[in-house]
Amino acid sequence: MSESLTLEKPRSPRRRAARRNNFELYSWAFMRISGLALVILVLGHLFIMNILDGGVHRINFAFVAGRWSSPFWQFWDLAMLWLAQLHGGNGLRTIIDDYARKDTTRFWLKMLLYASMAVILVLGTLVIFTFDPNITA
Amino acid sequence: MTAVAEPTNDTSQIPAPEGSVTITVKILRFNPEIDNEPHWESYDVPALPTDRVLNLLMNIKNYADGTLSFRRSCAHGICGSDAMQINGINRLACKVLVKDLLAKDGKPTTVSVAPIKGLPTMKDLYVDMEPFFEAFRSVKPYLIAYGNEPTNERYQSAADRERFDDTTKCILCACCTSSCPVYWADGSYFGPAAIVNAHRFIFDSRDEASEERLDILNDTEGVWRCRTTFNCTDACPRGIQVTKAIQEVKRALLFKRT
Structure with a gap:
C-alpha cells in the first residue's frame, strides 16, 4: 500500500505542456499532398513501363539509359523516389509510434527506419544523377 | 466458437412476463481477485422485445448472480455510465432494445456484452x-x-x-x-x-x-x-x-x- 500513498497534488498536470511545434501539422499536410502527387507519378510510371508500346518486354538497359538522358524523366524518377520514401517513411513512423510498446523498441525501430530511408534516398539520388549510359556490361 | 460448453448459470429465478422470449446473454466476466484474464459466461434470460439490454443485466444481477458488476446511474441515456460493447459495438446498455437484437426467423438469439476497450477493466463490465x-x-x-x-x-x-x-x-x-x-x-x-x-x-x-x-x-x-x-x-x-x-x-x- 505504500506506493499508493504517494499522492500527487490535485490537478497536477500529467501531460507535458503543449509546445508550439507544427511538425505533426506539416507531416499531416505532406502526407495529403505527396499522396496526390504519387498517384499521378506512380500510375504514370506503371503505365509507361508496363502498358505502353509492348510494355514490360521492351525494358532493357538501352531503354532505361534513353529515358535518363532526359532531365524530365530524371526529375520524374527523383520526385517519385523522394516522395515515396518520405511518404512511406512517415507512415511507418506513425505505425511504430502506435504499436511499439516500449520506448527503447520505439527508438531503435525508428533509427532503423531513418537509416534505411537515408540509404535508399542517397543511393537512388546518386544513381539518377551519376548514371553512365556508356558503362560496359 | 469452440465446442467446449460454457458454464451455464441458473437463471430460473428471473421472472418471465407474458410475451417474453428466452435469449442467451454472454458476458465477458472478470474478477481481479480470482481470474487472471476475462472469460465468457452465458445466461439464459427471459426478455420482452421492449426490454433494454440494461434490464437483462439488472435481472441477471438481481436474480442469478449478484456479483455481476457494471455501472449504471440514470438508465435513460443521459448520464453516460453504462457504455459497454454490445455485440461488438460500443453502445449504452440503457439505449439498446432487445427487439433490435433478436435473430431473424425465430432463431435463438445470443447477445454478447463486454467492457469497453482501451481502458483498464476493473471488474466485469466496468473500467477505470x-x-x-x-x-x-x-x-x-x-x-x-x-x-x-x-x-x-x-x-x-x-x-x-x-x-x-x-x-x-x-x-x-x-x-x-x-x-x-x-x-x-x-x-x-x-x-x-x-x-x-x-x-x-x-x-x-x-x-x-x-x-x-x-x-x-x-x-x-x-x-x-x-x-x-x-x-x-x-x-x-x-x-x-x-x-x-x-x-x-x-x-x-x-x-x-x-
Whole structure:
C-alpha cells in the first residue's frame, strides 16, 4: 500500500505542456499532398513501363539509359523516389509510434527506419544523377 | 466458437412476463481477485422485445448472480455510465432494445456484452475511466474569458451558438474514445471525446482561449493522430458527428493560423 500513498497534488498536470511545434501539422499536410502527387507519378510510371508500346518486354538497359538522358524523366524518377520514401517513411513512423510498446523498441525501430530511408534516398539520388549510359556490361 | 460448453448459470429465478422470449446473454466476466484474464459466461434470460439490454443485466444481477458488476446511474441515456460493447459495438446498455437484437426467423438469439476497450477493466463490465477523464481535463473544457466580468449574461447570437451545437451534446460516456483504434494502440492520444469537448469551446464565440486549446491539440498526441476511421461517429450514442468535429479542429489549425 505504500506506493499508493504517494499522492500527487490535485490537478497536477500529467501531460507535458503543449509546445508550439507544427511538425505533426506539416507531416499531416505532406502526407495529403505527396499522396496526390504519387498517384499521378506512380500510375504514370506503371503505365509507361508496363502498358505502353509492348510494355514490360521492351525494358532493357538501352531503354532505361534513353529515358535518363532526359532531365524530365530524371526529375520524374527523383520526385517519385523522394516522395515515396518520405511518404512511406512517415507512415511507418506513425505505425511504430502506435504499436511499439516500449520506448527503447520505439527508438531503435525508428533509427532503423531513418537509416534505411537515408540509404535508399542517397543511393537512388546518386544513381539518377551519376548514371553512365556508356558503362560496359 | 469452440465446442467446449460454457458454464451455464441458473437463471430460473428471473421472472418471465407474458410475451417474453428466452435469449442467451454472454458476458465477458472478470474478477481481479480470482481470474487472471476475462472469460465468457452465458445466461439464459427471459426478455420482452421492449426490454433494454440494461434490464437483462439488472435481472441477471438481481436474480442469478449478484456479483455481476457494471455501472449504471440514470438508465435513460443521459448520464453516460453504462457504455459497454454490445455485440461488438460500443453502445449504452440503457439505449439498446432487445427487439433490435433478436435473430431473424425465430432463431435463438445470443447477445454478447463486454467492457469497453482501451481502458483498464476493473471488474466485469466496468473500467477505470481516469485516463479518459485525464485527457478530457487536459483540453481545458471550461469557459476561459479575460477582462472584466460582464454584469449580465454573455450574449451570443443564435448563429454563433449553432456553430458548436453538435459538440455540446457529449455526455462523456467514452463510447467514442474506447472505439478508436488509435486510442487502443496508444493510450496517450487525447481521443475523440477530449477533442469533441475542446471543439465545444474552440468554436464558442464567448471563449477566449481557443489558441491555447489549439496548441494543446496540435501536439504529438493531438488531432493529427486521427486516422478518420469513423468508429467514433458510429459509436456515439448522442449522434455527434465526432469525426467531423475532429476535422474542423484540423482545419482550424491548418487555415486559421500556423
